[in-house]
Amino acid sequence: MDLKLIVLGLLIQGPAHGYELRQRLQRDLYPFLAASAAPLYYALRKLEEEGLVTHWSETKGRRPQRYVYRITEKGKRHLQQALLKGLKRLQRPPFDLDVTLYFLDLLDRGEVVEALKERLKELRKLRFLLKRQRENLPEHHEGAEEIILEHNRRMVETEIQFVKDLIGTFSDDRRGSSHRAG
Known part of the structure; x- marks a missing residue:
């Protein structure tokens, strides 16, 4: 910022x-x-x-x-x-999650799936809050807030889909191997 x-x-x-x-x-x-x-x-x-x-x-x-x-x-x-x-300017936003993803193989797959499910739950709450904020904008607003909220909503939607995909991947992996890597 x-x-x-x-x-x-x-x-x-x-x-x-x-x-x-x-x-x-x-x-x-x-x-x-x-x-x-x-x-x-x-x-x-x-x-x-x-x-x-x-x-x-x-x-x-x-x-x-x-x-x-x-x-x-x-x-x-x-x-x-x-x-x-x-x-x-096109700049890749920093995501703290990326560091965790890099070292995921150090964690138990079951714990990864549970943590991802918690993250998914929080993302869904955030999506709901963004929707409420957008609905509560005053009628006379100038549009910038709505544009920013839409941008944030789309970012959250993308993250939700990504986390769902990860849960699927790690759930499949867990069936084959539930050992802790390392």
Whole structure:
């Protein structure tokens, strides 16, 4: 996740103070990332150092002083270029599961099948949650959330099919040999 890119994307919608940005991250992008305050403020400082955002301070009533951030023209150009680059870039996503798959022969086949069944159960829960999130989108949403949820749903569907296939493979292997490799 490139938090700086996300911040630029939020700021192109208009100036905002840090707390407001954090609220928007949590409200609008919650299903897709975990946002905390520390990395957000670090990203804002870095963006300012790079000349991509500026800030000014304001005080409203008796509230404490706060900084309001605005994207610069340079920031707008950078955002446009980064978004286009992101669409073109093909990068294999890292999967922690791949390391486990590499060493599967070290495990008992029965344990592998049981663990895969648990994974399948969790994937089905995730698929259900994604479906619910999509159904609960407000009617006036701008479409980005729906596109992202559909992307995630398809990734989960693919993973479900892959795990089902693995269960079949290891169930067949287990009939022939249930020993622990190694």
